[in-house]
Amino acid sequence: MKKIMNEPGMIVEEMLEGIVKSYPELVHRVEDSRVIAKNQEQKQVGLISGGGSGHEPAHAGFVGEGMLSAAILGDVFTSPTPDQIHTAIKAADQGEGVLMVVKNYTGDILNFDMAKDLAEMDDIAVEQVVVDDDIAVENSTYTAGKRGVAGTILVHKILGDAARNGASLSELKELGDQVVATIKTIGVALKAATVPEVGKPGFELAEDEIEYGVGIHGEPGYRREKLQPSKELAKELVTKILSDYTEKPKEVGVLVNGMGGTPLMEQFVFINDVLGLLEEAEVSVTFKKVGDLMTSLDMQGLSLTLIDLTATNWQTALTSDVQTISW
Amino acid sequence: MKKIMNEPGMIVEEMLEGIVKSYPELVHRVEDSRVIAKNQEQKQVGLISGGGSGHEPAHAGFVGEGMLSAAILGDVFTSPTPDQIHTAIKAADQGEGVLMVVKNYTGDILNFDMAKDLAEMDDIAVEQVVVDDDIAVENSTYTAGKRGVAGTILVHKILGDAARNGASLSELKELGDQVVATIKTIGVALKAATVPEVGKPGFELAEDEIEYGVGIHGEPGYRREKLQPSKELAKELVTKILSDYTEKPKEVGVLVNGMGGTPLMEQFVFINDVLGLLEEAEVSVTFKKVGDLMTSLDMQGLSLTLIDLTATNWQTALTSDVQTISW
Numbered sequence: 001m002k003k004i005m006n007e008p009g010m011i012v013e014e015m016l017e018g019i020v021k022s023y024p025e026l027v028h029r030v031e032d033s034r035v036i037a038k039n040q041e042q043k044q045v046g047l048i049s050g051g052g053s054g055h056e057p058a059h060a061g062f063v064g065e066g067m068l069s070a071a072i073l074g075d076v077f078t079s080p081t082p083d084q085i086h087t088a089i090k091a092a093d094q095g096e097g098v099l100m101v102v103k104n105y106t107g108d109i110l111n112f113d114m115a116k117d118l119a120e121m122d123d124i125a126v127e128q129v130v131v132d133d134d135i136a137v138e139n140s141t142y143t144a145g146k147r148g149v150a151g152t153i154l155v156h157k158i159l160g161d162a163a164r165n166g167a168s169l170s171e172l173k174e175l176g177d178q179v180v181a182t183i184k185t186i187g188v189a190l191k192a193a194t195v196p197e198v199g200k201p202g203f204e205l206a207e208d209e210i211e212y213g214v215g216i217h218g219e220p221g222y223r224r225e226k227l228q229p230s231k232e233l234a235k236e237l238v239t240k241i242l243s244d245y246t247e248k249p250k251e252v253g254v255l256v257n258g259m260g261g262t263p264l265m266e267q268f269v270f271i272n273d274v275l276g277l278l279e280e281a282e283v284s285v286t287f288k289k290v291g292d293l294m295t296s297l298d299m300q301g302l303s304l305t306l307i308d309l310t311a312t313n314w315q316t317a318l319t320s321d322v323q324t325i326s327w
Numbered sequence: 328m329k330k331i332m333n334e335p336g337m338i339v340e341e342m343l344e345g346i347v348k349s350y351p352e353l354v355h356r357v358e359d360s361r362v363i364a365k366n367q368e369q370k371q372v373g374l375i376s377g378g379g380s381g382h383e384p385a386h387a388g389f390v391g392e393g394m395l396s397a398a399i400l401g402d403v404f405t406s407p408t409p410d411q412i413h414t415a416i417k418a419a420d421q422g423e424g425v426l427m428v429v430k431n432y433t434g435d436i437l438n439f440d441m442a443k444d445l446a447e448m449d450d451i452a453v454e455q456v457v458v459d460d461d462i463a464v465e466n467s468t469y470t471a472g473k474r475g476v477a478g479t480i481l482v483h484k485i486l487g488d489a490a491r492n493g494a495s496l497s498e499l500k501e502l503g504d505q506v507v508a509t510i511k512t513i514g515v516a517l518k519a520a521t522v523p524e525v526g527k528p529g530f531e532l533a534e535d536e537i538e539y540g541v542g543i544h545g546e547p548g549y550r551r552e553k554l555q556p557s558k559e560l561a562k563e564l565v566t567k568i569l570s571d572y573t574e575k576p577k578e579v580g581v582l583v584n585g586m587g588g589t590p591l592m593e594q595f596v597f598i599n600d601v602l603g604l605l606e607e608a609e610v611s612v613t614f615k616k617v618g619d620l621m622t623s624l625d626m627q628g629l630s631l632t633l634i635d636l637t638a639t640n641w642q643t644a645l646t647s648d649v650q651t652i653s654w
Contacts, residue, residue, distance in 0.1 A: 002517045002534070002627065004593040006556045011596060014557075018595030021602050022615040025646075056591040190329045207329070229333045230341075263587040263625050264383040264653075266331035268345030269338060275348050288349040291653075292619075298590050300329065300625075319352075326591075326618075 001199045003298070008196035012053045016073055019060050023325050026064050034080060035088045036060045037070040040323075045163045045172055046070070046092025049101040049156060050085065051108055052077040054195070055216060056260075058153060058294045061326025067160035068324075069098075076195055076297070077217045079107035085115030089124055097125035097169035099176065101155050103148025104132035127169055129176030131155055133183040133305065135244050136213030136222055147215050150257040150294040151183035151305045154318065157327065161317035179307070179314070182249075184241045187303035188233055189214035189221070191261065193296045212236060216259075216296040230266075234273035237304040242281060245308060252278070253287030253318060255305035260295030262302055267291065270302060287318045293326070328526045330625070335523035339380045343400055346387050350652050353391050361407060362415040363387045364397040367650075372490045372499055373397070373419025376428040376483060377412065378435055379404040381522070382543060383587075385480060385621045388653025394487035395651075396425075403522055403624070404544045406434035412442030416451055424452035424496035426503065428482050430475025431459035454496055456503030458482055460510040460632065462571050463540030463549055474542050477584040477621040478510035478632045481645065484654065488644035506634070506641070509576075511568045514630035515560055516541035516548070518588065520623045539563060543586075543623040557593075561600035564631040569608060572635060579605065580614030580645060582632035587622030589629055594618065597629060614645045620653070 005011050012034070020029045020036060027036050042065070049059045050072030059071035069092035074080035089098045098119070102112045109130065116126040132143075133151030140147050158179050159172055167175065189211045192201035202218030205211060210228065213221025228236075242248060256271040258264070267290050278285055286309055294303075309315060332338050339361070347356045347363060354363050362377075369392070376386045377399030386398035396419035401407035416425045425446065429439045436457065443453040460478030461467075467474050485506050486499055494502065516538045519528035529545030532538060537555065540548025555563075569575060583598040585591070594617050605612055613636055621630075636642060 002537075002554060004517070004557050004560060004589065004629065005596050006558055006600075011592065014599050015592050015595040018597070018599035018602075018617070022595065022598055022617050054592065056595070061591075190331070210329075227329060230331050231333055233331060260590040261588050261625070261627075262331065263622055264388075264619065265338065265342050265381065265624065268342040268349065268383070269332050270345070271349055272341050272345035273333075275345075290345070290349050292591070295590055297592065298588070298627075300588075302331065 001194050003196060005196060011196050012073055012075055026323060026325060030087055030091045033087045034073045034084050035070050035091055036063050037091045038064050040065050041094060042164060043094050045096045045167065045169050046094060046098035047160055047163050048088045048092045048098060050074065050080050050088065051103050052079060054297045055294050057326030062153060062156050062324050064322055064324035066164055066320060066322030067156050067327060076197065079105065079111045082111045082114035082118060085112055086118040089115060089119040089126060093124045099159065099169060099172045100126065100128040101152060101159065102128050102130050103152055104130050104145055105142045106144060107142065125169055127173040129155065129173060129180060131180050133185040134215065135184045135241065136186045140215055141219040142217065149185050149187065149216050150255060150303045151185045153293045154183060154255060154307050155179055158314050158317040160322065161320050182308035183305060184244050185303050185305040186237050186240055187214050187301060188212050189299060189301035191300035192218050193299035195297065214301065216294060230270050231273045234270060234277055238274055238277045241304065241306050249283055249308040250310045251284045251286055253307040253309050254285050256290045257294055257303045257305065258292040259299035259301040260292060261298040261300040264291065267302055274304060286315050328521050330523060332523060338523050339400055339402055353650060353652060357414055357418045360414045361400045361411050362397050362418055363390055364418045365391050367392050368421060369491060370421050370423065372423045372494065372496050373421060373425035374486055374490050375415045375419045375425060377401065377407050377415065378430050379406060381624045382621050384653035389480060389483050389651050391649055391651035393491055393647060393649030394483050394654060403524065406432065406438045409438045409441035409445060412439055413445040416442060416446040416453060420451045426486065426496060426499045427453065427455040428479060428486065429455050429457050430479055431457050431472055432469045433471060434469065452496055454500040456482065456500060456507060458507050460512040461542065462511045462568065463513045467542055468546040469544065476512050476514065476543050477582060477630045478512045480620045481510060481582060481632065481634050482506050485641050485644040487649065488647050509635035510632060511571055512630050512632040513564045513567055514541050514628060515539050516626060516628035518627035519545050520626035522624065541628065543621060545623065557597050558600045561597060561604055565601055565604045568631065568633050576610055576635040577637045578611045578613055580634040580636050581612050583617045584621055584630045584632065585619040586626035586628040587619060588625040588627040591618065594629055601631060613642050
């Protein structure tokens with residue numbers, strides 16, 4: 001294992017310090033916690049997210065004016081504990097309640113739920129939106145139902161904009177559920193990630209092999225085959241995602257998300273193919289984003305996310321200015 | 328070689344299309360060229376940069392209001408041709424002249440110089456600033472003198488801000504030369520990049536080996552040794568850079584730049600160590616930036632850049648808002 005780190009067991013702590021020391025004008029660490037919160041407090045519903053570390057810039061990179069109020073950093077690929085989530089809720093609450101954006105993994109669901117109970121004992125109103133955008137497989141290694149992956153960042157963005165514009169907790173909850181229902185993602189892996197404390201890749205792919213549908217913790221996908229040209233990868237993912245919609249969207253947003261070990265050059269080649277296919281399919285694309293947003297340590301690969309924007313006004317929220325490290 | 332691409336020989340063309348189709352609100356392609364230019368035209372000195380591709384987001388990701396007017400994309404690790412650079416100069420010129428920011432490689436110097444001659448025949452005033460921030464070695468594979476690497480992006484940022492605030496061509500040239508003189512960078516590689524048309528890594532490192540001072544095209548560095556903890560890597564680079572300044576800076580900006588295959592988690596661990604060492608050395612840090620800005624395809628590794636900000640007001644320029652894909 002070749003990683004730039006010190007003790008594997010200290011990697012999250014040291015990363016967290018690195019983040020808050022690098023961008024003190026945007027975020028700070030809530031004392032004695034694994035919570036990164038935005039500096040600027042506004043009278044609005046608090047919006048929090050989090051999960052295991054190893055998905056950087058998610059979620060700390062999306063804390064700031066117009067997106068998240070706070071993020072909780074669990075150990076690598078491990079849900080944060082209820083008390084840490086509770087700390088984030090308290091940090092985010094401005095008296096208007098707090099919405100939690102939770103990726104659909106059994107451990108996260110359990111712990112965010114317990115944190116909600118703790119917060120309600122403090123009389124903080126809490127709601128949650130569960131993101132399960134990964135349509136590759138049902139009931140994966142750590143999940144009942146579908147996994148939550150890169151589409152989560154679009155949920156942060158749309159809800160973050162609504163929250164700063166004064167949406168109430170119940171309005172945010174309703175909007176969040178609507179948004180989640182329109183988002184679909186599939187990933188493709190060229191090479192597995194190595195968890196620092198494990199020291200070897202989570203799975204093995206042959207030198208000429210790829211796997212469709214791998215999760216962001218290396219959970220199994222749905223098919224292995226020989227490495228394909230970008231056009232073929234794009235065709236597989238676009239076709240599968242479009243056919244998963246009950247009604248074909250007239251208008252979508254596209255997110256191409258690098259997994260951590262795949263350079264931007266390849267991501268831009270891939271989105272070029274995706275956009276070509278969507279044009280052929282007569283699907284209009286009114287929002288695009290490319291880059292490493294929800295990674296899986298040093299995994300090589302990427303994911304494609306579509307969000308159905310037909311008859312919505314979410315483009316405004318998706319393109320509004322924010323003050324974060326990484327959007 | 329595992330890369331998401333189609334024909335290796337088409338990778339730059341397809342990436343370029345991917346970039347302009349993804350961010351049409353910010354940039355466009357100058358017709359029949361390898362030039363990406365910003366949409367918004369202001370009456371200011373034009374600022375252009377470019378070089379071989381494979382360093383994404385450099386330079387196209389830094390085109391936009393407040394940074395570059397245009398970027399030229401050469402083939403992978405290959406200087407753009409004089410006629411392409413000439414096209415960029417014409418696109419960037421608003422009647423106030425054009426400043427070229429050139430990384431110090433023999434091919435780039437030659438071709439930008441020829442383009443300057445071509446532009447002067449069109450009566451466009453052109454100046455250039457040559458960036459040679461890589462203090463690892465003198466006279467490398469493609470370079471007479473020192474190489475130009477990640478510090479180039481800080482030059483874009485400071486000059487971009489000055490240009491939009493009305494600096495004249497001669498003022499920009501003078502400022503650029505001053506800025507370059509204060510920037511020092513060294514990289515460290517864990518694994519070499521693979522050029523798409525070559526198909527195998529540019530050099531080989533053993534499974535437990537790193538190389539200090541490797542260039543962004545895989546040029547040799549100055550020492551190989553066993554993989555070190557982040558703290559030791561930071562110590563090597565900070566010590567070497569600080570001791571290269573004639574007078575120890577009182578105040579610096581820090582850029583930690585990922586090489587393309589190194590996730591943000593590791594970059595934040597590393598900057599945490601760097602900031603600790605600078606604090607011990609009583610050097611104040613008033614600007615920080617972390618991320619993949621000047622990559623080397625899928626190379627694993629990173630570089631550290633310091634810019635001496637003592638007695639300057641460049642922090643304002645470094646932190647000002649811009650409208651680009653990747654700053």
